[in-house]
Amino acid sequence: KAGVTQTPRYLIKTRGQQVTLSCSPISGHRSVSWYQQTPGQGLQFLFEYFSETQRNKGNFPGRFSGRQFSNSRSEMNVSTLELGDSALYLCASSLGGTWMNTEAFFGQGTRLTVV
Amino acid sequence: EDQVTQSPEALRLQEGESSSLNCSYTVSGLRGLFWYRQDPGKGPEFLFTLYSAGEEKEKERLKATLTKKESFLHITAPKPEDSATYLCAVQWEDGGYQKVTFGTGTKLQVIP
Numbered sequence: 001k002a003g004v005t006q007t008p009r010y011l012i013k014t015r016g017q018q019v020t021l022s023c024s025p026i027s028g029h030r031s032v033s034w035y036q037q038t039p040g041q042g043l044q045f046l047f048e049y050f051s052e053t054q055r056n057k058g059n060f061p062g063r064f065s066g067r068q069f070s071n072s073r074s075e076m077n078v079s080t081l082e083l084g085d086s087a088l089y090l091c092a093s094s095l096g097g098t099w100m101n102t103e104a105f106f107g108q109g110t111r112l113t114v115v
Numbered sequence: 116e117d118q119v120t121q122s123p124e125a126l127r128l129q130e131g132e133s134s135s136l137n138c139s140y141t142v143s144g145l146r147g148l149f150w151y152r153q154d155p156g157k158g159p160e161f162l163f164t165l166y167s168a169g170e171e172k173e174k175e176r177l178k179a180t181l182t183k184k185e186s187f188l189h190i191t192a193p194k195p196e197d198s199a200t201y202l203c204a205v206q207w208e209d210g211g212y213q214k215v216t217f218g219t220g221t222k223l224q225v226i227p
Contacts (some may be wrong), residue, residue, distance in 0.1 A: 018152070035217075041221065042202075042217055042218070042219040043159070043204075043214075043217040044217070045214070045215045045216070045217075048213075055213075056212050056213045056214070057212065058214070058215075090158050090159070092158070092159075098163060103161045103164070104161055105160075105161065106158030106159045106160070107158050108156070108157055108158050109157075109158055
């Protein structure tokens with residue numbers, strides 16, 4: 001079966017711009033979560049969506065937002081980009097239920113570079 | 116502050132040389148501890164979920180165990196293809212919300 005698909009794979013943006021990343025979960029999966037991975041901070045949880053509702057949220061500023069559509073596809077938006085937002089952004093999908101208590105499958109990520 | 120610490124940061128083993136990776140945590144209200152494997156340029160791959168102290172899970176050459184404050188990932192007779200970064204993550208409840216914190220990982224290199 002098809003895995004988690006993230007688009008685009010690579011992105012270069014200028015400081016101050018905004019960006020939207022997309023994540024298509026595995027068919028039948030209703031939970032989508034987003035993470036930021038950097039060499040200094042490691043993997044950090046951004047937020048989790050289930051049935052179009054943000055169910056859980058990490059400790060990131062309001063510039064980071066997301067949404068989930070009725071087909072479970074999810075988008076993440078970062079406004080007013082800063083140099084420190086350069087990172088690998090990963091999404092993961094799972095069947096749902098209690099988030100993270102079911103096996104989560106990660107996509108390959110979107111590499112965002114802010115210049 | 117809630118913390119998840121993995122040790123060692125890097126580990127180099129000869130093929131067949133067994134060892135253990137450690138993940139210690141200080142969060143309260145643990146809901147689950149997860150182990151992932153991540154290869155360069157790829158997203159993490161799920162390995163195990165552990166829920167309570169004393170629980171153990173095995174998969175091929177890997178065995179994960181959990182105590183009240185730490186988890187171990189034992190690698191028995193590793194092969195070069197086991198080379199990867201191993202991440203642990205802890206999920207806990209805070210103010211009605213589920214939170215997750217990842218460790219910074221152990222980079223394992225298995226030499227033929």
